[in-house]
Amino acid sequence: MGLSSRSAVAIHALTMLARWSDRSLTSAEIADSLASNPVLVRRILGSLRNAGLVWSTEGRGGGWSLARAPRDITLYDAYAAVEEGRILSRHAHPPSEACEVGRNISALLEVEFRDAERAMEERLGRTTIAHLLRRVLANEREPVPVDS
Template sequence: MSISSRSAVAIHALTMLARWEERTLTSGEIADSLESNPVLVRRILGSLRDADLAHSTEGRGGGWRLARPPRSITLYDAYAAVETGPVLAGHPHPPSRECEVGRNIQALLEDEFREAQRAMEERLGRTTIADLVNRVLEKERELNLQR
């Protein structure tokens, strides 16, 4: 089980925008931090814009900013902005009705997966982008003390 990388990219981008809230960031700057392609980052940023989590300005000095304060954006907000379906999915085709496991497993898994999805969404809803910025800064302080 894994969330697609879109969620990780979205959360990374929002955390960067919050960390350097006083200025705009370009998709290239965010892509450099991700060591990724700016086109991928622009697609993700577009989804974040559509969800009213980020906005952009064009022209000289343009770039991306948060649309809301970082303390009001949760990891679930980022997840919901970029993911199109559940993290866990059932069989790609119906299992055998001739087998006792096959006859029953789909309904059992649907219940389990629905509950797991709910728990994940609830957990992501407890952490804000501001929380992540604080944790990033804490980790940086720890690294600087070790040097």
């Protein structure tokens, strides 16, 4: 299975929760920012809760909040909470053993793909939700160029 949009949704939600950490956010508020469906957001938040990244309160004034400090949540944490399987797809069916390429390609690709996946995991592990929030806030302070 390849990478889905669940990681982007999860990271977006975590960054919103970090931005408005003084209160809980509803799944509808997060869905509005995503221009998405609250049901999809609740599913993603459920996975994040299972991973110990967020928590929720029910009832009036309830919603979602971060369970850890933004500096303690990496993009890899979000990815691992919501994605299943490998990032790069392998052969769906074993290649032909009668072909020299077919006999060898799976093992060779396994090494290359695994190295690439480890590199991605390491890179996502270096960036925290706090890093993203600082960049979001910095972008908001900078004037947006207007076309003339």
